[in-house]
Amino acid sequence: MGRSGFPHLYPLLFHAIVLSxxxxxxxxxxxxxxxxxxxxxxxxxxxxxxxxxxxxxxxxxxxxxxxxxxxxxxxxxxxxxxxxxxxxxxxxxxxxxxxxxxxxxxxxxxxxxxxxxxxxxxxxxxxxxxxxxxxxxxxxxxxxxxxxxxxxxxxxxxxxxxxxxxxxxxxxxxxxxxxxIPQATEAPGEVTATVDLGEIHLAAVTTTTSEALIVTGRGIRSLKRQRQLQLGKIAKKQSRCQKSSCRWKRLQRAKNKQCRRAERRIRDLRHKATRKVIDFCVQHQVGTLFIGNPHGVRDKNCGRHHNQRMALWEYGKDIAYLTHKAKAAHIMSFTGSERGTSSQCPVCGHKHKPKGRNWACVCQFSGHRDLVGSINMHRLAYGTQVKFPRSFTYLRPGPSRSRSSRADTPQRCLSKTEAQPRLVQTVSSETGHPSELA
Structure with missing residues (x-):
């Protein structure tokens, strides 16, 4: 479903899809x-x-x-x-x-x-x-x-x-x-919300009650980067081997193992991130959720490094996960284009391309760049202007790394001496110079 044009059909459409x-x-x-x-x-x-x-x-x-x-x-x-x-x-x-x-x-x-x-x-x-x-x-x-x-x-x-x-x-x-799976019997409320998807911050959510949430996606991006570096090292070794040789097959199995492990970890973080978005919507009684579709962001050529990041951005899975979890929470969700929402000031309407994560305008307005995009989506989806939130909640989807490998190490392989307390460098309020505290 695209942009909102027939809001009176939302209850009928939603009633048809929540039967199972x-x-x-x-x-x-x-x-x-x-x-x-x-x-x-x-x-x-x-x-x-x-x-x-x-x-x-x-x-x-x-x-x-x-x-x-x-x-x-x-x-x-x-x-x-x-x-x-x-x-x-x-x-x-x-x-x-x-x-x-x-x-x-x-x-x-x-x-x-x-x-x-x-x-x-x-x-x-x-x-x-x-x-x-x-x-x-x-x-x-x-x-x-x-x-x-x-x-x-x-x-x-x-x-x-x-x-x-x-x-x-x-x-x-x-x-x-x-x-x-169990599903809610009724919608959490009548509040409307919008979600701005991103590569650095996976989701920025704002509601009509000026509540805001940002869920970071840096952990997912770092896992993808780690996977690409590991695959590059293995591919470099494979290039020096004869194809289908014993060593080549061994390296190929190592590549498959790294891909499977990275895929499981990324999928786990994506589920946790989208779950935090839906839990936030349920907590603030959101009944209708608009998910911006950034399709077309890959059309612009911005260099091979940025193009690779855009190619690895799986926003389609983010939309699918949010839609599925919203359906289980009895929240009506729909998607549409978000073009131009991140480059327009929500106060005066001035347009320019922001740099960094802070959006600063000539009218003295400043705010988080992703929240600006989410606030502007309210006009596209619902035709209403929402006040920019005064504060927001910043969450991580979860630990991107599994527990330490030393946790499974037998006790006989660990050091017998007790760990010494780490020295922490602080700044003295009297002298202004750093001092070491045990």
């Missing part, structure tokens, strides 16, 4: 036996064959200018041909048809994207099971593979209210499980 609430929980499948690993790999190969069959039929119909195959035709063509359960095959067919429908709509509404219909031959594809096909037995999950074939048994204790499952490869096998 699910989230996805990810289970990492580590320490798999070689036989089980090969079975999971073979299952994804079979799923890819189902996708390729649908893709080839659809492509042949397009090239021959014939009616496109529908659900019945694709299910009939894939029935009993692959080593998967029939419901898993049907879910892949449904996903393919949804992909075709999405591509068709984008070709009509956004021709500049030059969206293609599915055409690439896949080697692997996620395997999916509906909720009625998944069974739980004594702390294990049983995923059927069809009549006459042994089921996949994974040592995972699923919660009571779980739904469909998907076997996904993400630098290692993962099981994605749909889980029912």
């Amino acid at each position: 609430m699910q989230t996805v929980k990810i289970y990492q499948l580590n320490h798999l036996s070689p036989a089980l690993f090969q079975r999971l790999k073979a299952a994804q190969v079979e799923a890819a064959q189902v996708w390729n069959c649908c893709m080839e039929m659809h492509k042949a119909a397009r090239l021959a200018h014939l009616p496109w195959p529908g659900r019945d035709a694709l299910q009939k063509a894939t029935k009993g041909r692959f080593a998967l359960q029939s419901q898993s095959v049907q879910m892949i067919v449904a996903t393919f048809l949804a992909n075709v429908q999405t591509a068709r709509q984008l070709r009509q509404t956004h021709p500049q994207m030059k969206m293609k219909y599915p055409w690439r031959t896949k080697r692997f594809y996620p395997v999916k099971w509906p909720a009625q096909a998944v069974s739980k037995e004594n702390g294990r999950v049983v995923l059927p593979m069809g009549r006459g074939r042994p089921s996949l048994v994974l040592p995972i204790a699923l919660p009571e209210h779980c739904g469909a499952c998907s076997l996904v490869w993400n630098q290692g096998f993962e099981l994605h499980v749909c889980i029912e």
Whole structure:
């Protein structure tokens, strides 16, 4: 949904989307036996064959200018041909048809994207099971593979209210499980708020009651920077190796390990940051939330360093996380363009490009740059002018680093001597010179 134009439809739209609430929980499948690993790999190969069959039929119909195959035709063509359960095959067919429908709509509404219909031959594809096909037995999950074939048994204790499952490869096998989560029965209040997304500060929130919150994103940015430096060092070593050699493969496994670890830490911080935003909205009785979409910020060329930071800025995930958590809190959320909000004074309307984190205007107004953008969004989203907040709350999403590696070190490996108190350098109020205190 774009900018506010039909506020009288908000309750109807919101009532239509809160009937069911699910989230996805990810289970990492580590320490798999070689036989089980090969079975999971073979299952994804079979799923890819189902996708390729649908893709080839659809492509042949397009090239021959014939009616496109529908659900019945694709299910009939894939029935009993692959080593998967029939419901898993049907879910892949449904996903393919949804992909075709999405591509068709984008070709009509956004021709500049030059969206293609599915055409690439896949080697692997996620395997999916509906909720009625998944069974739980004594702390294990049983995923059927069809009549006459042994089921996949994974040592995972699923919660009571779980739904469909998907076997996904993400630098290692993962099981994605749909889980029912509790949701609020009514909106926290009638206050409106706006969210200005950023790369340095992940979110700046302001309400019509002049309450403000800033959640920093420096921890996420530092983790991305650390990942890029580590991958660069490993790639430099790989460039001196022959491809597919033993050392090259060992370095490639190290790269995958670093990527998976960084992805988990970044995802954890993003969830914690967006949770703080929604908790702030619930605390201040926010019923409607506008999330600014900074799409188009990557179009301007500002040098390779800044371009890399913009390319690594995952604001789409921030919008998705905020929308999902707002839905669970019964807060109506919508998004739209935020163009020009960060370069206009909220008092006199003067426009200029600010430098640094402080926004200073010729009318003697000064305030936090991200809060200025969030305040100006109220005019775009709701058509009202809000007073600039006198103070704001600054929060970190959480510790970006895990606990010290020495915490798991055996006691015999630690130093036997007690740690000495660290010297702290302070400034004496009498002499004005630094002095050392124990």
